[in-house]
Amino acid sequence: MADQPILQKLDTLVADILADWNIYTTIVAGIVATFAIYSAVSAKDPDVHPFLLARQSTPSPIRQSGESSTYRSLETPYGFPLRAGLNVKDPGAPKWTAGRKGDLRDIWRAAVRGALNEDGTPTNTQGKIFTVLGRQAFEHSLSQVTQEINVIGHHLQKAEVKTVAVCLTDSVELLAALFAGAFYGFKTILVPHNLPAETLCAHLQTAQADALIAEAGSLDLSVAAQGNKQLSHVVWVAKYGNRHMDWHGVPEGVDRDIKVDVWHELVEEKKDLAGLDLPEYDPKEPAPAINTVWPSSSQSGKFIDFQSENLIAAIGALGSALPRAQRFSPSDLVLSIDSLSRSYPLCLMMNALFSGASIALNSVAGEKVDFALATVGVSPTVIIASSQTMSDYHDSVMQPQTGLVSSIGRWVQARTLDAGNMPSKNIFSQLARVGPTSELSLDKLRLLCISHRIDAPASARLSSKQLTDLRIYTDARIVYALTGSGIAGAIAQTNVFDYRRHDGPSHFGSPLSSIEITLTEVSEDTVTDTPEGQIKVSGPAVVGDEITLASRVRISKDNTVELCS
Amino acid sequence: MTIAEDSAPQAEVMSIASPINLIFASLFIVLVYWHFRPKQAIELPRGPPPTVFRVYTPKTLIEFNGENEKPVYLAVRGRVFDVSPGRNFYGPGGPYENFAGRDASRGLAHQSFDEEMLTKDLSAPLDELKDLDADQLENLQSWEDRFNEKYLVVGKLVAEGDPEAPKS
Numbered sequence: 118m119a120d121q122p123i124l125q126k127l128d129t130l131v132a133d134i135l136a137d138w139n140i141y142t143t144i145v146a147g148i149v150a151t152f153a154i155y156s157a158v159s160a161k162d163p164d165v166h167p168f169l170l171a172r173q174s175t176p177s178p179i180r181q182s183g184e185s186s187t188y189r190s191l192e193t194p195y196g197f198p199l200r201a202g203l204n205v206k207d208p209g210a211p212k213w214t215a216g217r218k219g220d221l222r223d224i225w226r227a228a229v230r231g232a233l234n235e236d237g238t239p240t241n242t243q244g245k246i247f248t249v250l251g252r253q254a255f256e257h258s259l260s261q262v263t264q265e266i267n268v269i270g271h272h273l274q275k276a277e278v279k280t281v282a283v284c285l286t287d288s289v290e291l292l293a294a295l296f297a298g299a300f301y302g303f304k305t306i307l308v309p310h311n312l313p314a315e316t317l318c319a320h321l322q323t324a325q326a327d328a329l330i331a332e333a334g335s336l337d338l339s340v341a342a343q344g345n346k347q348l349s350h351v352v353w354v355a356k357y358g359n360r361h362m363d364w365h366g367v368p369e370g371v372d373r374d375i376k377v378d379v380w381h382e383l384v385e386e387k388k389d390l391a392g393l394d395l396p397e398y399d400p401k402e403p404a405p406a407i408n409t410v411w412p413s414s415s416q417s418g419k420f421i422d423f424q425s426e427n428l429i430a431a432i433g434a435l436g437s438a439l440p441r442a443q444r445f446s447p448s449d450l451v452l453s454i455d456s457l458s459r460s461y462p463l464c465l466m467m468n469a470l471f472s473g474a475s476i477a478l479n480s481v482a483g484e485k486v487d488f489a490l491a492t493v494g495v496s497p498t499v500i501i502a503s504s505q506t507m508s509d510y511h512d513s514v515m516q517p518q519t520g521l522v523s524s525i526g527r528w529v530q531a532r533t534l535d536a537g538n539m540p541s542k543n544i545f546s547q548l549a550r551v552g553p554t555s556e557l558s559l560d561k562l563r564l565l566c567i568s569h570r571i572d573a574p575a576s577a578r579l580s581s582k583q584l585t586d587l588r589i590y591t592d593a594r595i596v597y598a599l600t601g602s603g604i605a606g607a608i609a610q611t612n613v614f615d616y617r618r619h620d621g622p623s624h625f626g627s628p629l630s631s632i633e634i635t636l637t638e639v640s641e642d643t644v645t646d647t648p649e650g651q652i653k654v655s656g657p658a659v660v661g662d663e664i665t666l667a668s669r670v671r672i673s674k675d676n677t678v679e680l681c682s
Numbered sequence: 683m684t685i686a687e688d689s690a691p692q693a694e695v696m697s698i699a700s701p702i703n704l705i706f707a708s709l710f711i712v713l714v715y716w717h718f719r720p721k722q723a724i725e726l727p728r729g730p731p732p733t734v735f736r737v738y739t740p741k742t743l744i745e746f747n748g749e750n751e752k753p754v755y756l757a758v759r760g761r762v763f764d765v766s767p768g769r770n771f772y773g774p775g776g777p778y779e780n781f782a783g784r785d786a787s788r789g790l791a792h793q794s795f796d797e798e799m800l801t802k803d804l805s806a807p808l809d810e811l812k813d814l815d816a817d818q819l820e821n822l823q824s825w826e827d828r829f830n831e832k833y834l835v836v837g838k839l840v841a842e843g844d845p846e847a848p849k850s
Binding site: 176 | 697698700701702703705706707709710713714716717718720721723724725726728729730731732733734735736834835836
């Protein structure tokens with residue numbers, strides 16, 4: 118009875134408030150309702166369960182004293198074998214048997230066969246290879262390249278060479294030479310193309326190369342021949358513009374008999390003999406090794422003797438590190454603007470070929486290139502670049518050109534990233550892109566693969582903020598990998614769905630499934646929480662099974678790999 | 683004057699700052715904040731700290747017999763297994779309790795859980811098992827395989843006075 122007046126008071130209060138309803142109220146109420154509906158409709162589950170990002174690798178339950186636990190990818194936890202190959206299923210093999218590890222020959226065969234349907238029947242769609250020269254892209258069909266593989270392979274096999282040094286810019290010829298080595302049994306050495314003659318000469322000497330494939334006119338044969346008595350064959354690759362010239366001459370001062378051929382003439386002469394079919398091979402016979410040169414501060418670089426197994430393990434692991442929907446597929450065009458003489462781009466390109474994707478090679482590719490210029494000729498869906506290239510581009514172009522409008526767009530898009538979703542293309546993404554990437558034409562881009570060399574200068578390391586900028590301004594997801602000398606592919610790579618933002622340099626995600634990481638020289642204070650120490654990497658992708666690198670690394674709270682500065 | 687008095691309430695009614703508008707406006711602000719609120723980063727609890735691999739001698743191993751909440755260890759051919767998950771079998775009161783904290787190789791090979799299968803003298807060299815026949819070795823191997831599958835190797839057993847043995 119006593120609260121009757123209170124109820125009455127309430128009633129009059131509500132009536133009074135409602136009596137104030139006017140046109141503004143209707144507008145405000147409409148806005149509130151619209152926003153509430155938008156908020157409810159646009160709410161999505163994050164791309165990946167947050168728990169998977171909160172603990173990205175598994176530590177072993179046992180450790181040696183002075184060392185940390187051994188950390189592994191979630192795909193291959195402690196007690197399971199590390200990934201060692203591509204799991205190639207031969208036609209006719211029983212359905213549930215484990216596949217073979219495979220080698221480079223299986224990759225080319227898969228590329229030529231094209232992608233498969235769910236049930237294993239070929240789709241009859243082949244990938245393509247493009248070479249980008251400036252603003253133009255030239256297309257090569259895979260059967261044309263097979264022909265070149267056969268011609269060059271035959272030629273060098275007949276000459277009985279064992280070791281072939283390949284000193285080319287990223288090109289179809291470089292790929293063909295690699296595969297020719299795998300099919301016709303000679304070891305290939307990828308020498309970076311921009312070295313001074315003396316360094317190149319020293320490399321040939323160390324590798325005991327008896328044949329050289331190089332760009333016509335790019336180096337002085339008399340210098341190369343002088344220090345290398347074993348060098349007996351040279352194949353020049355002439356650019357389109359200077360094919361009319363006679364490259365057969367041996368310079369004066371070379372007292373030995375060196376056989377000089379020109380690539381396109383060889384192919385022209387012998388293509389009918391060599392045919393378009395792949396040579397038969399016995400999968401049990403191991404494929405020859407591929408050597409690369411790891412750039413080091415001393416300019417000369419260091420030889421890395423990658424065995425076929427190392428590369429194959431890394432190629433398989435890089436593929437499986439991406440979730441199924443994000444893997445390379447026949448609809449992709451993968452462009453590498455990082456040199457194929459580095460193992461991360463090489464392994465990713467091989468994975469693209471194996472998955473039936475099209476690839477694009479750029480002759481200017483390298484560790485330090487102009488991102489905008491290098492990506493003009495084609496419209497790729499995936500770009501492989503180095504951290505140096507990306508941080509240069511961010512600092513010199515994106516950062517200065519971010520105005521007020523793009524900052525607002527960026528702020529809204531960053532909210533979506535924080536919620537764990539990749540922002541879709543909408544008005545805000547258009548806003549965000551107004552300044553920073555207006556010069557780019559990357560409409561189809563969906564994935565950026567960035568690798569950071571563990572011994573590269575700290576200025577090249579990308580911060581979490583830079584990665585967020587790149588995600589927003591290019592509309593692409595990013596994987597950011599850490600590479601080390603002697604480890605094929607990468608040591609660790611971020612989860613493609615990890616959009617979390619934090620201060621300072623970005624982490625490198627979890628180890629790949631082809632390797633495991635142990636930290637040595639760990640102090641006992643940090644060992645249980647965030648161990649910090651020298652990084653020891655072992656597994657099938659590592660040359661000689663185990664390598665300790667000089668850099669110090671930390672495992673952070675979410676079990677991701679971080680470089681200590 | 684009357685006109686002014688009449689129109690004054692009219693102006694108040696059309697005011698944008700009426701209580702109901704303020705209520706809706708604050709509701710809108712709350713909704714916007716709720717939509718864009720910063721989200722707490724998820725942190726999973728840490729797992730148990732990893733066990734440190736150690737070198738044991740029979741004398742240091744004997745502590746780990748499962749009494750006083752300690753883990754249960756046993757050694758097979760120089761490898762120390764942490765069999766704590768199978769405490770019901772290997773721990774105090776279990777059928778295999780004699781093996782807890784000891785070198786169990788001979789006992790497992792003989793399929794016998796008796797006391798005399800153990801090396802009594804803890805300072806003696808390790809049992810080299812030279813007198814086992816093929817059946818017994820196979821027996822031992824199958825036990826070892828099972829342990830490998832189920833349990834963690836947490837250390838290595840060496841004899842007292844071995845150069846690898848930790849100095850006490």
